[in-house]
Amino acid sequence: MVNKLDKNTPQRRAIVQVFTTCPQPLRIGEILQKARLIIPSIDQATIYRNLKRLVEQGWLLKITHPLAGTMYERSGKEHHHHFYCRKCHSVFELPGCGVNNKQVVAAGMTVEDHEVFFYGLCHECSRLTQEK
Amino acid sequence: MVNKLDKNTPQRRAIVQVFTTCPQPLRIGEILQKARLIIPSIDQATIYRNLKRLVEQGWLLKITHPLAGTMYERSGKEHHHHFYCRKCHSVFELPGCGVNNKQVVAAGMTVEDHEVFFYGLCHECSRLTQEK
């Protein structure tokens, strides 16, 4: 149950299911696609409306990825960053973080948080490229 | 002189001047604004056309900032990252980098590069907030 003020519709349940099933951050198109496997008639306006709600309620996090655009992922995860594969365009979550904020503090700024985006070839695409 | 195939117009010179004068990455609007201090009649279509050229020629780098959107900065700088002030919305360059790619290599991915975005309050805005 997400919020007692919201109705528990099959569409919303489908969207929630998509995220509980899939660990990576997802683009609108991917969410729509996956949700349609559950409810074929689901519309993208419904996706947008529910995503907005789920973000407001803190159940989802909205990410703006420099290359992949707007994405959503479940909130409450440990601090982590993302890897983008330039070949298959998938985005993966990377646990951990190797960033130190010292340099920023030195510059007199107050750092609240940060975000790191890695780019390259994912495991699968790396492998396919090598065995050429 | 950027490229002998291009005409050396006052508009292009103005844009180049903006970037040689200003060290931070700039948004379209900021570039337009600053260029108009030099050539008041300059149009934004001209800005777009020249930015495109300058990027193709490798003189500028296009950045997609999660919060600030599309920005441009001079290329050839040392590896660095950016700080975004949530209050005044300015973007500053931060020299150096505290990222290690080890974790990614461990995950079987081939990292080509990365980008870090810091968020918080800039020096100026931090100061103003404190002395309240």
Place this chain on the structure above:
DNA sequence: ATGCAAGTGCAAATGCATTATCATTCGCAA
């Protein structure tokens, strides 16, 4: 079981950054 506010699907509308069109101007090679 019923009523109604909330949610949905569909399609059109919006907002926005960016690009294209085109008549005019201008840089620059000859």
Place this chain on the structure above:
DNA sequence: TTGCGAATGATAATGCATTTGCACTTGCAT
């Protein structure tokens, strides 16, 4: 200096993601 292809300014058009209006459906409190 002159001619022409490239560049500019002004504006319209495009492409996109996102939103909205509306008629219809549905969850859920009563």
